[in-house]
Every structure is written in structure tokens, then in C-alpha cells.
Amino acid sequence: MIRVYRENDLEDMVRIWYDASVIAHHFVPASFWASYRPAMKKEYLPLSENYVYEQEGEVAGFISLAGEIVCALFVAPEAQGKGAGKELLEHAKSLKKRLFLKAYRDNKKAILFYEKNGLRATGQEVDEYTGCVQILMEWEDS
Incomplete structure (x- = not known):
């Protein structure tokens, strides 16, 4: 089930973001992600329009x-590959006419996921924080 996030979901969301980031972005030191945990909880997530995928009463x-702009799309490592990411992306598509996002070029799994789900690469840039190349991706309702 997808629902609007509640403030008490923040701990789970930050945990999922961190755990999935460390695995998916193995080319960035885990200490980088750890340093952003407080900002994710206090700034980035609360200022965004957030939807959670809930499975058996837990945020997955x-x-x-x-x-x-899709600022974040993360699924708990133990829940990946079961359709949660696709459902979350489809939910966002149902709300917007266009979507834009950035994915690290070295996160091949994410790039393939987004391409499979209708996004296309439109360019690339270097992330000023990590120095890694990001692929700019876009989807538009047809």
C-alpha cells in the first residue's frame, strides 16, 4: 500500500535511505552517507512531498x-526486487505530467530500473558533493 508519509515514518525512511545508499552506491564511502543522516531527517525529507510503500504495517x-523532481526513491534492501520501487514510481507518474531525476552512472541497477520504467537519459553532470557522474533522466506523460 502506498500512502502519504507521517512524521513517525522519518526514522524508517532515513534508515532505508542509508542502508540502500551504502549498497547501491558502493563507489561512495559509507561515511559520506552517514554524514547526511541528520540533514535527511531534519531538512530534506520533511521539506519534500513523500509517499511510503507500506508492507505488513512496516515502511519498506x-x-x-x-x-x-524525484529527489529520492529508495526501497529497503530486503524488500527490493518485489515491485515496491515500480509501484512508487508509478504513483509519482499518476500525480505528475513529467518527472526528472538524477542517478549515479555507476549505479547500473538504478539506471536499468528507470529505463525499464519509461525514463530516458537526457544528459549527465558531475555531482559536486561526490565527484561522481550522474545521469539526468526524464519521463513525460504521452
């Missing part, structure tokens, strides 16, 4: 939007 994933 979430998507964060800022207008048409």
Missing part, C-alpha cells in the same frame, strides 16, 4: 518529490 520504501 519511499519516494520523495519536489515538484516534478
